[in-house]
Amino acid sequence: MNKVLVLFAHPVFQTSLVNKTLLSAIPESEHITFHDLYEAYPNFLIDVQHEQQLLNDHDVIVFQHPLYWFSCPAILKEWMDLVLEHGYAYGTEGKALEGKIFVSAISTGGDVANYKGDRNIRDLLKPFEFTAKLCNMPYLPPFITYGGLKIKAGNFDQNLTHEYLSLQAERYRYLLTELVKGTVCEQDCEAYSTMNQRFDHLELQND
Amino acid sequence: MTEAFIIASLFFGMGVLMVPLAKKFNLGSVLGYLIAGAIVGILLTLVTPLLGMDSAHLLEQLNHASEFGVVLMLFIIGLEMQPSHLWKMKNTILNAGGLQVGLTALLMMLIAMYGFHLPWQTGLAIGLVLALSSTAIIMSTLAEKGWQNTIGGQATFAALLFQDIAVIPIIAVIPLLVVGAPTEALHAGHGINLTAHLPTWLKPLVVLGAIVLVYIISRYVINPLFDYIARARQKEIFTTAALGLVTTIAALMSLLGLSPALGVFIAGVILSESEYRHELEADIEPFKGLLLGVFFMTVGAAFNFALFAEQYVLIIGLTLLLIVTKILVLYVVGKILKLKKIEHALFCLALAQGGEFAFVLLTLAVGQSVIDTALADTLRIVVALSMALTPLLFLLYEKVILPKQVNSGKETREADPINENNQVIIAGVGRFGQIVGRLLQYNQFSITALDDDPNRIEMLRKYGWKVFFGDAMRMDLLKSAGIDQAKCMVIAMDDSGKVLQLAEYLTKHHPKLELFVRAKDRIVAYHLHQLGIKHIYRETFESSASMGEAVLRSLGLRAYQAKRSKLRYQLEDERLVREMAKSYFDKDEKVFALNVQEQLDSLGKVLSNDQHIKQHRLNNDTGWDESSLIDDLGHKDRY
Structure with missing residues (x-):
């Protein structure tokens, strides 16, 4: 059994339907730790030792956050700057995170159509992928929930919205369970640029 | 009434003039008061004959009034001595103070007996009186220089504390040292005495009873009483009650032929654990300050300048003898306490004078016929002179001994220069x-x-x-x-x-x-x-x-x-x-x-x-x- 840490960062979580749904999908489990960065550090005074201890205690790190300007909210950047320090996370002596799985769970305002071609979502998230590589962490394809703006605007049919959100919630729950069990690895995912594609593929096979 | 106003104005005026001046020259307020009093004394001998008054009589009356200041001081000393705090310091107090007072008194007594052929009772009284140092001068100087918390300062404080407590038994012992037959002077100071006609065996019981009574009053009557007064929210009434408490206990003690100072001291110690302690202290402090000031001034005014002019060689000699003897004893005590060089020097020099209690005790001893008036006059001048020299001893310590020790490299803890030139100053x-x-x-x-x-x-x-x-x-x-x-x-x-x-x-x-x-x-x-x-x-x-x-x-x-x-x-x-x-x-x-x-x-x-x-x-x-x-x-x- 793997220990999974969900690092959550959302400055206005109170307004996010998508993330509320996703959080409610996280299984109650002694193997999963949920850590809300904006709630823990409204002053941005990140307790580096505590954070590193959390990382040491877990085998999988899930970074759950909205995509802001093709990156993460400010506190997560601050967290990376301070917690993933040289000699701990990277460098000749920095082997603390070696082998721990890095996976992003991203929510976007735009539709799936907005992240195609030269705005390919996998490419946009390269900074995170390189971070994982530098820390010797296996990097899984990101799990994306699209269309936050449309969902909020009520552009979708109510039923469609509900259907999409519950599908995403179910997939997120499944992903976390897999991560705990250790039944998903980097090699299995090599063929997919996002976790969504992998699920599409798996569900197609199951049908 | 007119005379009283004239004299009061003279005293207050001189005090206002001299005390700030004395402070300015680092001499401390006690010395300022003494000098002011001495000047008033000279003025009075010049002025009073012109007005048809008797200056000696006036001074005596004033002296009685201002002795109340001493009583208030003892009450406040009692208030400041929480039994629990005293208990923690007991070893230092007993070692530093007990040795110092005991050895000094013994040495002085021997000098008085064999050097001046005085009876042993008088010698012991002199020894006890001179063993005490000036709390007022020393504590204010230590505070001014920031030395209270050095080891030497702490040892000095402990010795002073012992002396302050020792005053009480000394007050009790002096009447027992009467030379020859007891006279009516025994209770001359107090006027009425209810126990005068009681059999001797009953007196200790009466004393014990009085102390128990003071304890009961302080413990069970004062707090509810003050609660009641505090609820009235009238500041003056509280002050009145505080002063009334002191006078009541002092009166009770006087009536029983005991020292009023002892009574209020005990009351003070008992009340030191009370929630009204700070209130009491703050209310009485101004009266204490004022009356003590007047007391020191009357002491100054009573200086016998004619006597000084007559015997200045003897007086200066005795003063030096007093200081040297005290320093010697303090040196030995400091060695026993294992004080280091700088601390040892401070301890020796700080405590090397006579104290304000000497004036009180000398008055008492004269009243009880233990010491005769002429001798007491001489001793008063000696004590005052030794107090006047104290600032010089502190100066010697600060300017000569301290820099020398500091330059020799070791024990530099308190040697920081006064100006640090820090980037930040915080006011408050x-x-x-x-x-x-x-x-x-x-x-x-x-x-x-x-x-x-x-x-x-x-x-x-x-x-x-x-x-x-x-x-x-x-x-x-x-x-x-x-x-x-x-x-x-x-x-x-x-x-x-x-x-x-x-x-x-x-x-x-x-x-x-x-x-x-x-x-x-x-x-x-x-x-x-x-x-x-x-x-x-x-x-x-x-x-x-x-x-x-x-x-x-x-x-x-x-x-x-x-x-x-x-x-x-x-x-x-x-x-x-x-x-x-x-x-x-x-x-x-x-x-x-x-x-x-x-x-x-x-x-x-x-x-x-x-x-x-x-x-x-x-x-x-x-x-x-x-x-x-x-x-x-x-x-x-x-x-």
């Missing part, structure tokens, strides 16, 4: 300035602090703070604190008037100095804005806003949402203060009006501004608010 290190200071020290910046609370200073110095005693309004103090070299100045005193005054002075005379100023409320903040101060901190602003933030969180707001709302609210409120500061001074020309109506007006403006913010949704982070984006999006599929 109470509940506000202290936090600023701690944060700075936390970051390895050393600070210079000014404060006028001796207790606080003592505590802070113990932890290595460089705190100067005194009023930050004094320019000389600011200078020696290094105001010319400092970069920042924190003004954090409690008194808003002083804060404004100092801020104004510094903006004018030290324009380069960066000022950080504590403002008690909005109105003070207006005044500070008016002075052009940039860094203004309203004292409750940060903590009450933080509390609001915490309450918001409890109500379910996200931590970061609450935090940002608080910060925005604070920014807006500070903007409002700046704006209102302008209109506050535009409106009219009154500068220091802090009345309630204006506070309310200003509150009204603040509240209406809050409504404006609410209505216009200024309390939002629009960057994270997608509503306009969604509107923009319309029904197109552009995003």
Whole structure:
């Protein structure tokens, strides 16, 4: 059994339907730790030792956050700057995170159509992928929930919205369970640029 | 009555003149009073014959009145001695004080017996009287120099404490040392005595009974009584009650033929654990100060200058003998206490004089026919002279011994130069300035602090703070604190008037100095804005806003949402203060009006501004608010 840490960062979580749904999908489990960065550090005074201890205690790190300007909210950047320090996370002596799985769970305002071609979502998230590589962490394809703006605007049919959100919630729950069990690895995912594609593929096979 | 006014004016006038002068020359207030009294004494002998008065008689009456000051002093000494605190210090007190008093008294007695052929009773009385040192001079000097918490200072304090307590048994013992047959002088000092005709075996029982009675009064009557008085909220009545308590116990003791000083001392010790301790002390302190001052002055006035002129060789010789003997004894005691060089020197020199208690005890001893008047007169001059020389001994320590020891390289703890030239000076290190200071020290910046609370200073110095005693309004103090070299100045005193005054002075005379100023409320903040101060901190602003933030969180707001709302609210409120500061001074020309109506007006403006913010949704982070984006999006599929 793997220990999974969900690092959550959302400055206005109170307004996010998508993330509320996703959080409610996280299984109650002694193997999963949920850590809300904006709630823990409204002053941005990140307790580096505590954070590193959390990382040491877990085998999988899930970074759950909205995509802001093709990156993460400010506190997560601050967290990376301070917690993933040289000699701990990277460098000749920095082997603390070696082998721990890095996976992003991203929510976007735009539709799936907005992240195609030269705005390919996998490419946009390269900074995170390189971070994982530098820390010797296996990097899984990101799990994306699209269309936050449309969902909020009520552009979708109510039923469609509900259907999409519950599908995403179910997939997120499944992903976390897999991560705990250790039944998903980097090699299995090599063929997919996002976790969504992998699920599409798996569900197609199951049908 | 006219005579009384004339004499009172002479005394007060001289005291006012001489005490500050004596302080200026580092001589301490006791000496100032003695000198003032001596001058009044000379004036009186010149003036009174012209007015047809008897100066000796007047002085005697005045002396009786001012002995009440000594009684009050003992009450306050008792109040300051919490039994629990004393118990903790018991070893040092017994070792330092017991040895010092015992050895000095013994040596003096031997000198008196074999050098001057006095009977042993008189010798012992002299020994005990001269063994005591001057608490008033020593403690104020130690506090002034910041030496109370050095090891030498602590040992000195312990010895003084023992002496203060020892006064009580000495007062009890002196009447027993009557040379020859007891005379009517036994109770001459007290007038009426209810126990005079009791059989001897009953007297100790009466004494015991009296002490038990004092205990019962202090323990079970005083607290409910003061509770009752405190509820009336009449300051004068409380003061009256405090003085009444002291006089009642003193009267009771006198009636039983005991020392009133002993009685009030016991009452003081019992009340030292009472919740009214500080009240009592504060109420009685001014009376004590005034009456003790008068007491020292009457002692000064009674100086026999004719006697001094006649026997100056003997008197100077005796004074030197007293000082040398005391230093010798203190040297031995210091060796036994294993004091190190610097500490040892301070201990020896500080305690080497006679004390103010000697005057009280000599008066008592003369009254009880233990010492004759002529001898007592000589001894009074000797004690006073030794007290006058004390500042010189301290000077010797400070200027010669201390630098020498420090230069020899070891034991440099208290050798810091007085001017540290720190970058930051903090005026007022109470509940506000202290936090600023701690944060700075936390970051390895050393600070210079000014404060006028001796207790606080003592505590802070113990932890290595460089705190100067005194009023930050004094320019000389600011200078020696290094105001010319400092970069920042924190003004954090409690008194808003002083804060404004100092801020104004510094903006004018030290324009380069960066000022950080504590403002008690909005109105003070207006005044500070008016002075052009940039860094203004309203004292409750940060903590009450933080509390609001915490309450918001409890109500379910996200931590970061609450935090940002608080910060925005604070920014807006500070903007409002700046704006209102302008209109506050535009409106009219009154500068220091802090009345309630204006506070309310200003509150009204603040509240209406809050409504404006609410209505216009200024309390939002629009960057994270997608509503306009969604509107923009319309029904197109552009995003």
